[in-house]
Amino acid sequence: MKLLLTSDFPLSRNEIILEHIRSKGSNPRIAWIPPFSKEGHERFPKAKEAFKSFGFINLDFIDIDEDVDERQLDYLNKYDVIYLTGGNPISFKRNIFQSGLKSHLLNLTVEDILIMGASGGSMQFTQNVSLFRLVTETVEQVIRDHPDYEALNIVDYEFLPHLNNMEPSFIQKVTEYSKYIDHDIISIADGSAIFHNNNEITYIGNAIRFHVGDMIKINDMT
Numbered sequence: 001m002k003l004l005l006t007s008d009f010p011l012s013r014n015e016i017i018l019e020h021i022r023s024k025g026s027n028p029r030i031a032w033i034p035p036f037s038k039e040g041h042e043r044f045p046k047a048k049e050a051f052k053s054f055g056f057i058n059l060d061f062i063d064i065d066e067d068v069d070e071r072q073l074d075y076l077n078k079y080d081v082i083y084l085t086g087g088n089p090i091s092f093k094r095n096i097f098q099s100g101l102k103s104h105l106l107n108l109t110v111e112d113i114l115i116m117g118a119s120g121g122s123m124q125f126t127q128n129v130s131l132f133r134l135v136t137e138t139v140e141q142v143i144r145d146h147p148d149y150e151a152l153n154i155v156d157y158e159f160l161p162h163l164n165n166m167e168p169s170f171i172q173k174v175t176e177y178s179k180y181i182d183h184d185i186i187s188i189a190d191g192s193a194i195f196h197n198n199n200e201i202t203y204i205g206n207a208i209r210f211h212v213g214d215m216i217k218i219n220d221m222t
Contacts, residue, residue, distance in 0.1 A: 001109040003125060003154065003196040004116035005188075007161035008086070010050040011118075012191035016204045018054055020195065021081055024114050028080035029058045033101070035085070035092035035120070037066035043085070064099035076104050081114045084121025086161075089129040092120050093151060102152065109154060119161040125154040127183050134173045143180045155196060160187035163206060171215075178210035185210035186218070 002020075009017055021028060032047060034040030040061065048059050060079075062072060076082060082105070084092070096102050105125075108115060115125070123129045130149040133142045158181070160174065166187075178185050188194060192205025207218040 001154075001196060001198055002112075002114045003109070004114060004193055005122035005125060005155075005159055005196075006116065006118050006193040007122070007163070007188050008190040009116075009118050009193065010047075010054065013054075014191050014193065014204060016195075017193050020114060021054075021056065021116075024080035027058050028056060028114075029078070030056060030060070030081040030083055031062050031076055031079040032059050033062045033064060033082065033084050033121070035065065035087035035095055037063050039087070040065070040085070047085070064095045064101050068099045070100065073100060073104050077108060077111050077113065079113060081116065082108060084117035084124055086119035086121055089120035089123040089132045089151075090149065092124060093129050093149070096124060096152075105152060106154070122161060123159050124151050126151050126157060126159045127153055127155075128158050128181075131158055131160050131174065131177070131185065134170065134177060139173055139176045139180075142177060146181065157184045157186050157209075159194075160185055160210075162190055163187040163192075163208065164189040174210055175213055175215060179213040 004017065004020055006017060030051065034043065044061050051059050063069065117124060128146060128149050129151050130142050130146050174185060186194065187208050189206040192207060195202040195204060203218055209216045209218050
């Protein structure tokens with residue numbers, strides 16, 4: 001399994017992330033998967049320009065919302081890179097499950113394909129997407145409903161992007177929340193990533209771990 005979880009790629013340039021994509025070939029075929037059809041089509045032209053600026057010109061739009069093409073999903077294993085965009089992680093999870101993309105992603109983890117995400121897209125590969133609810137809900141409410149927001153469970157932690165943009169009050173809520181769950185939370189800054197190569201994990205950029213109410217620095221490359 002090659003899994004690359006980013007905070008905001010391609011908005012922030014990171015040469016290590018780019019090298020992982022380039023490792024799939026000189027002109028890798030990339031499946032670009034947003035959570036919503038309308039918003040995705042609006043964003044796709046800018047996404048193509050962003051990827052093109054890094055030398056990646058072979059980008060295909062994959063709809064999992066209003067116009068799901070099951071044949072397109074069946075051929076995801078023909079791509080070199082599967083990329084899940086940012087977006088509301090809760091709605092994203094719903095469309096992944098309803099469209100049938102869930103089973104394809106789980107199957108693709110054993111293929112020689114680079115699977116990657118940004119922000120809400122990265123959260124899909126983890127244990128749960130409840131962290132997004134902490135923005136508007138209390139810790140008590142989020143913990144109560146935690147089982148309803150289970151994600152793909154490909155990695156054994158929850159993922160929190162945009163570490164560099166968090167308010168102290170939100171970090172405190174995340175710290176409190178971490179006391180009540182039975183796995184860790186890993187948070188990374190924009191421009192950073194976590195790379196899983198089978199059982200090996202590499203942290204690219206700034207990362208911290210929330211563990212049972214403690215914050216532990218994993219990597220600091222400021």
